[in-house]
Amino acid sequence: MTTVADLGERALIARLFAATGPAPAHVAIGIGDDAAVIEPPRGGLDVLTTDSFVEDVHFRRGWCAPADIGHKALAVNLSDLAAMGAEPRAVLLSLILPDALPIVDFDGIIEGFLALARRARAPLVGGNIARSPGPLILDVTAVGAARRRRVLTRSGGRPGHELWVTGRLGLGAAGLRLLERDASLGPDGGTAESPPSDEGVAECLERYRRPEPRLRTGLLAARSRSVSACIDLSDGLAAAARQLSEASGTGVVLEAQAIPTCPTAERLSRDSGGSGTELALNGGDDYELLFAVSPRRRRSFLAATGSDRGSGVTRVGRLVTEAGAWLEEGDSRTPLSSGFEHFQLR
Numbered sequence: 001m002t003t004v005a006d007l008g009e010r011a012l013i014a015r016l017f018a019a020t021g022p023a024p025a026h027v028a029i030g031i032g033d034d035a036a037v038i039e040p041p042r043g044g045l046d047v048l049t050t051d052s053f054v055e056d057v058h059f060r061r062g063w064c065a066p067a068d069i070g071h072k073a074l075a076v077n078l079s080d081l082a083a084m085g086a087e088p089r090a091v092l093l094s095l096i097l098p099d100a101l102p103i104v105d106f107d108g109i110i111e112g113f114l115a116l117a118r119r120a121r122a123p124l125v126g127g128n129i130a131r132s133p134g135p136l137i138l139d140v141t142a143v144g145a146a147r148r149r150r151v152l153t154r155s156g157g158r159p160g161h162e163l164w165v166t167g168r169l170g171l172g173a174a175g176l177r178l179l180e181r182d183a184s185l186g187p188d189g190g191t192a193e194s195p196p197s198d199e200g201v202a203e204c205l206e207r208y209r210r211p212e213p214r215l216r217t218g219l220l221a222a223r224s225r226s227v228s229a230c231i232d233l234s235d236g237l238a239a240a241a242r243q244l245s246e247a248s249g250t251g252v253v254l255e256a257q258a259i260p261t262c263p264t265a266e267r268l269s270r271d272s273g274g275s276g277t278e279l280a281l282n283g284g285d286d287y288e289l290l291f292a293v294s295p296r297r298r299r300s301f302l303a304a305t306g307s308d309r310g311s312g313v314t315r316v317g318r319l320v321t322e323a324g325a326w327l328e329e330g331d332s333r334t335p336l337s338s339g340f341e342h343f344q345l346r
């Protein structure tokens with residue numbers, strides 16, 4: 001089997017270059033020079049973010065197809081742009097590759113990365129390839145644009161503001177749990193114990209392997225000026241709610257009954273001795289968005305995000321004056337656990 005070491009760095013870069021399509025007009029100089037050159041956004045600000053994706057820390061090759069790895073490395077970065085209300089403009093990719101990586105896997109990684117890049121209009125404008133003595137590493141930098149007064153931050157929430165979340169939560173963490181339990185659930189499908197025909201299982205695996213950054217919802221919410229604060233859910237709802245409230249200088253109450261999840265995530269939460277919302281609260285890998293919205297702006301928020309079909313938003317709690325973070329279940333209020341990380345490969 002041909003490996004990346006057989007081809008060498010130059011041939012790999014040529015292969016990567018050949019796979020990228022034509023660049024949009026704001027890219028003055030793309031891949032192939034010493035640095036990329038892009039036109040600044042007209043009347044806007046640059047929004048920059050970077051995140052690395054490390055084998056056996058953030059993913060396992062036995063659990064994800066190469067295209068999933070490429071997709072997710074980019075998705076986690078685009079999710080951060082979404083949380084800032086920014087529109088992607090360019091991405092950079094550093095690949096640190098073990099010598100024995102098969103060239104077909106290299107091609108798969110690039111394919112998954114570029115397919116999402118095209119959909120998100122985030123052209124790959126440069127990067128770098130180096131040898132790894134150990135794990136496979138993808139290091140991504142994303143550049144976005146936002147209007148000065150439309151940038152979403154974590155810090156604008158006020159007591160009384162409602163918390164709204166996109167999509168359903170806990171699916172990514174459920175996908176990871178399924179893979180941890182059943183090592184034979186490889187990237188190609190299921191097993192007798194967890195047949196791939198189980199729609200809920202397949203959906204959770206898909207969410208874990210290919211999270212969809214909520215770029216459009218983030219952008220529409222930012223443009224509507226109805227949002228006071230925003231964060232993406234890379235490490236679960238509890239951690240995100242706590243970070244947003246701390247940055248805003250408020251406390252936070254999450255309402256257990258309101259948290260949107262799915263039957264598979266609920267079942268796995270209970271199997272591990274928790275309540276049905278355990279994975280939604282403390283699992284990671286959902287990459288949904290959490291918004292703080294003043295009740296006065298609720299209508300305009302719903303009008304803006306309602307036009308992004310498929311994501312849907314649900315009210316899950318509120319910011320409060322008293323510092324701290326709680327989970328409300330009926331009449332009882334318990335402190336939110338500080339977020340354990342055993343569900344996560346990190």
Ligand SMILES: [Mg+2]
Nearest residue numbers: 080083232234
């Ligand atoms: Mg984030």
